[in-house]
Amino acid sequence: MKVAITSNGNSLESKLDQRxxxxxxxxxxxxxxxxxxxxxxxxxxxxxxxGPASVQLVASRNVQKIISGEFGIKIKSLxxxxxxxxxxxxxxxxxxxxxxxxxHN
Amino acid sequence: xSPRPFRLRKISNPPxxxxxxxxxxxxxxxxxxxxxxxxxxxxxxxxxxYEMLNHHQASILMAVSRPTLTRIYSKARQKIAEAxxxxxxxxxxxxxxxxDSEWYSCKNCGxxxxxxxxxxxxxxxxxxxxxxxxxxxxxxEETEENTTRYSDICxxxxxxxxxxxxxxxxxxxxxxxxxxxNMVRKGRPHKRNF
Numbered sequence: 001m002k003v004a005i006t007s008n009g010n011s012l013e014s015k016l017d018q019r020x021x022x023x024x025x026x027x028x029x030x031x032x033x034x035x036x037x038x039x040x041x042x043x044x045x046x047x048x049x050x051g052p053a054s055v056q057l058v059a060s061r062n063v064q065k066i067i068s069g070e071f072g073i074k075i076k077s078l079x080x081x082x083x084x085x086x087x088x089x090x091x092x093x094x095x096x097x098x099x100x101x102x103x104h105n
Numbered sequence: 106x107s108p109r110p111f112r113l114r115k116i117s118n119p120p121x122x123x124x125x126x127x128x129x130x131x132x133x134x135x136x137x138x139x140x141x142x143x144x145x146x147x148x149x150x151x152x153x154x155y156e157m158l159n160h161h162q163a164s165i166l167m168a169v170s171r172p173t174l175t176r177i178y179s180k181a182r183q184k185i186a187e188a189x190x191x192x193x194x195x196x197x198x199x200x201x202x203x204x205d206s207e208w209y210s211c212k213n214c215g216x217x218x219x220x221x222x223x224x225x226x227x228x229x230x231x232x233x234x235x236x237x238x239x240x241x242x243x244x245x246e247e248t249e250e251n252t253t254r255y256s257d258i259c260x261x262x263x264x265x266x267x268x269x270x271x272x273x274x275x276x277x278x279x280x281x282x283x284x285x286x287n288m289v290r291k292g293r294p295h296k297r298n299f
Contacts, residue, residue, distance in 0.1 A: 065231060067216075080204030080221060081119050087232055088217040102214065102233050 002044065003029045004058045005099055006068040010038040012097040016089060020052035022038030027096050028061050031103060051075040067099060114145040114177070115168040116202045118222070124196040125188070140188040143200030146181035153178055174182040260291040267291065 006023035007014045017023035026039040039057070043050040051072045058066060059082055066079070067087045079086055089099070127137060145167070152163035164174035187237035188195045208218045209227060213235035220227050227234045261281035270276060270290065279288040 041284070069230070075144060077204040079217070080206050083118075083221040085221045086219050090215065090217075099232075 001065070002030060002061060002063045003065045003067065003103065004061070005029060006066075006095055007038075010040070010101050012036070012100075013095050015092060016067070016069060016094050016096070016099060018090075019073050020066070020068040020071050020075060021054050022046070023054075026054075026058060028058075028063065029100055029103070035072065036100075052078060054064040055079060055082070055084075055103050111201055112169055112173070114148065114200065114202045115166065115205050116144055116148045117166070117205065119144070119204070120147055120151075120197050123198065124194060126194045127188075127192045130192055138191070139196050140184050140193045141199060142181065142184050142195050142197045144197060144202050145177055145200040146184065147197050148202075149178040150181045150185075151176055179241050207240065209240055210295045211235055212239060258291040259288040261286055261288050 001042070005027040006017040006020055006025075007027050008017045008024040009015070010025050011036050014025070017025075022044055022045060023041055026041060028039060029035070030035040039061075041054060043053045046053065051074045054096060057073055063084060065085045065087060067089055069092060070088065071079070071086050076086070122220045124139075130137065133190075145255060148167060152158050152166060153160065155175040158166070160175050160178065161171050163178075167177075168172060169177070179227070185195065187193065199222060206221055208217055209230075210217045210221050211230035211233065214233045216230065216232050218227075218231055227238065230238055258267050259276040259279050260267050261284065263286045264281065264284045264285045264286075266281050268279070271279075276290045277287050280286070281288055
């Protein structure tokens with residue numbers, strides 16, 4: 001199963017980004033193969049429509065869960081219709097490595 | 106004057122298929138026409154005939170009024186009957202809708218998460234696998250609004266006797282138990298000043 005985590009850098013030590021649509025990087029983590037992939041977000045500085053465009057990017061990787069700090073109003077119904085689970089984690093100090101460890105215990 | 110804006114219908118889950126096709130068409134060379142069943146009509150049919158809810162319960166789940174749900178439901182039945190009788194194919198799409206799901210919160214790691222698949226019950230936190238989860242109700246503001254809406258007071262114009270307003274009963278039909286006059290809503294402008 002693949003999980004997307006929004007991060008503000010492209011290393012395991014970078015922190016969880018509190019925004020979904022305009023986050024710096026998407027970390028695509030595969031819980032079975034333990035493969036990690038960092039995708040730079042092309043919609044980082046978009047004026048509008050960053051959320052739906054990011055959903056499209058993430059959904060094309062067959063992600064089943066998304067971990068982020070907050071989800072915008074346009075995204076919620078879109079992700080509900082795509083059956084992708086949203087996980088809201090209001091802890092900006094958490095690093096990507098800590099979140100991946102949480103997924104495993 | 107423009108009509109009142111349309112209320113969006115709440116859908117819990119999209120259908121697993123996108124339509125039905127008829128087979129064994131007796132008309133040779135006849136092109137199959139389609140009936141477009143809206144997603145809200147599919148949802149009304151699912152709640153009323155599959156989940157066996159009554160129209161009032163179904164209307165609450167779809168966030169519309171009971172008469173509106175009955176209208177959507179009758180339209181759904183009419184479209185399906187049309188498809189069956191005339192041998193048309195059914196395509197489920199469209200409609201003014203939004204998707205919604207239930208939200209939970211985890212007491213262990215403090216995260217919030219939703220349940221995208223209504224068929225499966227969530228028993229543990231997807232992040233830390235802790236089973237200490239709570240059903241989170243983001244609609245608290247809405248329920249508060251409802252209670253304040255119904256906390257109106259009926260007042261007697263002649264003696265000033267007050268009683269809480271009963272929803273569905275016009276104040277003018279309430280009779281003051283002290284002096285027998287018809288009551289009015291407190292704090293609203295009325296023809297008869299008091």
